[in-house]
Amino acid sequence: MIKNLDLSVELFGCMLKNPIILASGILGTTRNLLRMVSQNGAGAVTIKSISVDPRKGHPNPTVLAFGHGLINAVGYSNPGLEKAVQEFSDxxxxxxxxxxxxxxxxxxxxxxxxxEFDKLEFSALEVPLSCPHTPEYGKMGNQDNPDAVFRIVSAICSNTSKPLLVKVPPAANDLVEMALAAKAAGAYGITAVNTVGPGMLIDIDSGKPYLGFGMGGISGPAIKPLAVAAVFQLYKAVDMPIIGTGGVSTGRDVIEMIMAGASAVGIGTAVLSRGLSVFQEITEEIKQLLLERGVSSIADIRGLAHEV
Amino acid sequence: MKYDLPKNVRIINRTIENDQAVTLHLAVQIDFAPGQFLMIWIPGVDEKPFSIAGSDREGVMITVRRRGNFSRRLSGLDVGASVGVRGPYGKAFKLAENCCLVAGGVGFACLAPIADLFSHAPIFYGENTAKNRIYQKRFPRLNFYTVDGSGGKKGVPTDDLEALIQQQGCKMVYCCGPEPLIVKTMRISQSLGVDCQVAIERYMKCGIGICGQCVCGPTRVCVDGPVFDGLYLLNNPDFGHRRLDATGGWESIEVIQKEKRNHEN
Known part of the structure; x- marks a missing residue:
């Protein structure tokens, strides 16, 4: 293990021991699993998204590995606000x-x-306004545009003083406008990006889409270039912390995101390709890469790709 | 990244076990170890996990007991129909020949490959009622128990476990079934200082360790299980007590067992 190299970053008023954050929707169902991910070295963790009422989500298959990443249509299954408040206490x-x-x-x-979340010990909140595969939510709920972002973020920020992250879609024409609307409405930062989609894969034997819902969001290595570009564009245009998320699975990917302008990095699909040890391993990889380059802190390389 | 999409395979044989359960023989060779499971997909309907209940040169078997819409659809499929299959998934049993098997209900399916492998291992198998018995032809000689006394010995399969272990000096107990039965088996094994491995069930979605739906304490049943060391599970805060439902809310194991009994009676 490489010591004497500080990877800690300050984000939403907290010191994260490293910039690696568990992305929402992966393993975030219970406090025990969150603790497990934390023990495996994550700098911060995100719970699976919660709605007011319980949701069963879409029928299975909901998550499939297709060779270049995952395609998923979980459909926001969650136990609803009342049970979530119990689960995510302490x-x-x-x-x-x-x-x-x-x-x-x-x-x-x-x-x-x-x-309700304002009363709990969350360090920050996140609002994904970009899901590509759940009716009435995200893209399918027309929430992925600057007007909707402004209305929703304003409403949340008038009810909580916790820092709010807005999760945006990749490859959107009005990406920067959405981030500006989020900032104007009081958001703290941007999580860039959500899964790409909708995407679809069809089983040619049955003639049916593989996913229970048919369409889904794509994540993993296939989408990393889209995520890096989104982070790059946002860093240039908006003065807000960015959590670079999308296809990050190695220490190199993390450095790349940070050079594009990210303050921290989200990990999701890489839990499949590398297991729970991915958090610890990536941290070591980052340290090694920084050492090789004679860099002593993450802040020194943030936005490096923008220098002329 | 893995390529792991369901593969369509044909049903080549269908054995009616009783009026609630069938065994489907799937035309696919799968390199599996006892305890592992498959995700079975009916296109356009749903996809659920099933233990691999056995294999031969033609393919693998799963046993399906009707519980809800999906198992009703699956158990009703005829020879010649296709289903999607991905897997095998999960950790397998560590094998020890000097063993005995404790099975409750359709949990017997998960242990059946061990019974095939170690044909002299004693089997204790219980059902709530005799008409639910599976594998009558496949395993005709075993210690059968029913809760209502309608067949075999009245009682549960752990009733004679302690005596047998002491008589025959078994070194390993394998168990799969309702959680109260598993807990009882683990306790007996622990008190006698005998190793015990059990296979457990949770509501499963992805099967590949991503979605967090099958969590049991700090573990994911799909990748850390479904087979666990009995001693480990005795200290798991959720095992025997609660599991997540389809929404991700907790439901009580005790309530589930009660509802299942009412449904069967």
């Missing part, structure tokens, strides 16, 4: 900052969850 026991993810179909829903 979060200081998790061992790292925890981000609470909120979904809703209308401004009132977001506010209701925000009011």
């Amino acid at each position: 979060l200081h026991e998790i061992g790292c900052p925890v981000i609470g993810s909120i979904i809703g179909t209308c401004v009132e829903d977001f506010s209701r969850v925000a009011i």
Whole structure:
């Protein structure tokens, strides 16, 4: 293990021991699993998104590995606000900052969850306004545009003082406008990006789409270039912390995201390709890469790709 | 990254076990070890996990007991129909020949490959009622128990476990079935200082360790299990008590068992 190299980053008023964050929707169902991920070395963790009412989500298959990453249409299954408040109590026991993810179909829903989450020990909140495969939510709920972002973020920020991250879609024409709207409405930062989609894969034997919902969001190595470009564009245009998420699976990928302008990095699909040890391993890889380059802190390389 | 999409395979044989359960023989060679499971997909309907219940030169078998919509659809499929298959997934049993098997209900399916492998191993198998018995022809000689006394010995399969272990000096107990039965088996094994491995069930979605739906304490049943060391599970905070439902909310194991019994009676 390489010591004497500090990877800690300050984000939403917390010191993260490293910039690696568990992305929402991966393993974030229970506090025990969050603690497990924390013990495996994550700098922060994000819970699976919570709506006011319980949701069963889409029928299975909901998550499939297709060779270049994952395609998923989980459909926001979650136990609803009341049970979530019980599950995600005493979060200081998790061992790292925890981000609470909120979904809703209308401004009132977001506010209701925000009011309850404000009372819990979440270090920050996140709102994904970009899911490509759930009716009434994200893209399918017309939430991925600057107007909707402004309305939803304003509502949440008027009900909580916790820092809010807005998760945006990749390859959107109005990506920068969405981030500016989020900032104007009081958001703290941007998580870039959500899964890409909708995407679809069809089983040619049955003639049916593989996913239970048919369409889904694509994640993993296939989407990394889209995510890096989104982070690059946002860093240039908007003065807000960015969590670079999308296809990150190695220390090199993390450095790449940070050079594009990310303050921290989200990990999701790499839990499949590398297992739970991915957090610890990537941290070591980053240290090695920084040492090789004679760099002593993450801040020294942030946005490096923008220098002329 | 892995390529792991369901592969369509044909049903080549269908054995009616009883009026609730069938065994489907799938035309696919799978390099599996006892305890592992497959995700079985009916295109356009749903996909659920099933233990690999056995294999031969033509393919692998799964046993399906009707519980809900999916198992009703799956168990109703005829020879010649196709299903999607991905797997095998999960950790397998560590094999020890000097063993005995404790099976409850359709959990017997998970242990059946061990029974095939070690044909002299004693089997203790229980059902709530005799008409639910599976594998009558495949395993005709075993110690059969029913809760209502309608067949075999009245009682549960752990009733004679302690005596047998002491008589025959078994070194390993394998168990799969309802959680109260597993807990009982683990306790007996622990008190006698005998190794015990059990296979458990949780609501499963991805099967590949990503979605967090099958969590049991700090572990994911799909990749860390479904086979666990009995001693480990005795200290697991969720095992025997609660599991996540389809939404991700907790449901009580005790309530589930009660509902299942009412449904069967």
